[in-house]
Amino acid sequence: MTICPFRYIHNAMAREHIAPTKSNLLRVKERLLIAEEGYDLLEQKREILVMELMQKLERIKMLERDLDARVATAYPCLKRMLVVVGRERAQRLARNISYRFELKEKQVTAAGMKLPGLEIRLPNAELKYSPVNSFAECDETVLEFFEMLKICTELAAVRTIVWRLAREVRKTQRRVNALEKLVIPTAAETKVYIEASLEERDRDSFFTSKLLKKKGVAGMAAGTTK
Numbered sequence: 001m002t003i004c005p006f007r008y009i010h011n012a013m014a015r016e017h018i019a020p021t022k023s024n025l026l027r028v029k030e031r032l033l034i035a036e037e038g039y040d041l042l043e044q045k046r047e048i049l050v051m052e053l054m055q056k057l058e059r060i061k062m063l064e065r066d067l068d069a070r071v072a073t074a075y076p077c078l079k080r081m082l083v084v085v086g087r088e089r090a091q092r093l094a095r096n097i098s099y100r101f102e103l104k105e106k107q108v109t110a111a112g113m114k115l116p117g118l119e120i121r122l123p124n125a126e127l128k129y130s131p132v133n134s135f136a137e138c139d140e141t142v143l144e145f146f147e148m149l150k151i152c153t154e155l156a157a158v159r160t161i162v163w164r165l166a167r168e169v170r171k172t173q174r175r176v177n178a179l180e181k182l183v184i185p186t187a188a189e190t191k192v193y194i195e196a197s198l199e200e201r202d203r204d205s206f207f208t209s210k211l212l213k214k215k216g217v218a219g220m221a222a223g224t225t226k
Contacts, residue, residue, distance in 0.1 A: 015189040020197030028194060032187040039179040045111075046172045052111040053165045056158055063155040070151055074144040081137035093138065099123045108161055113168070118160040120153040122146070 018024050082090055100123055108117030 015186060015193050018190065018194075020194040020201075022198065025191065025194045025198065028187055028191045032184065032191055035179055035183045035187055039176065039184060042172055042176045042179065046169060046176055048111045049165055049169045049172060053162065053169060056110075056162045056165060059158050060155065060162065063151055063158065067148065067151045067155060070144070070148040074141070074148045077137070077141045077144045081135070081141045084137045085135055090138070110161055110165060111168075115161060115164040115168070117164070118157045120157060122150060122153060 016028070018028075085093075102119075102121035104119050106117050106119040107114045109115075
């Protein structure tokens, strides 16, 4: 456990209002132990999730750089094609081109968990028009934009995982905060209260029995003198 137990007493909002009995003390100790173990496990889970999230964010940065580089070459290529072929002829060629894209959800393993991810299947970059009616600029533009599309689809898939991981990190952090700031301090303060009450009760019983014993001895001594 990485958090100091002494601060429970000061940070606890309130202790549980239960009778200070030994059976309740055992239950509170067990609950506190489970909460502390749960805190450790959740903290480990949170750290693993954050590490995985940071790795995915680095991957996103790399893909964004690749995308910027591809955009810097694809759009000038498109402009050259429009200049050479002409906008109207390019539009006629584009009307006859159709590609099939498959998009579906799939399970992705990240940080030891199965998360819903995104799978995108792209078709092959086939030139679906007659070479007679096209120019080299057309072929180059199609290939450039296909490469850009591949990067976009991978970027979308990684961003989907990042969004899922970030949501899981927030959920885990809320549980960690609840244990650290409410559940554990309350159980710890209740434990301290019950232990103090039982100790005080034991002292009272000890002094009472000692006083009764003392009075009994004094009574016997007084009877003997008579």
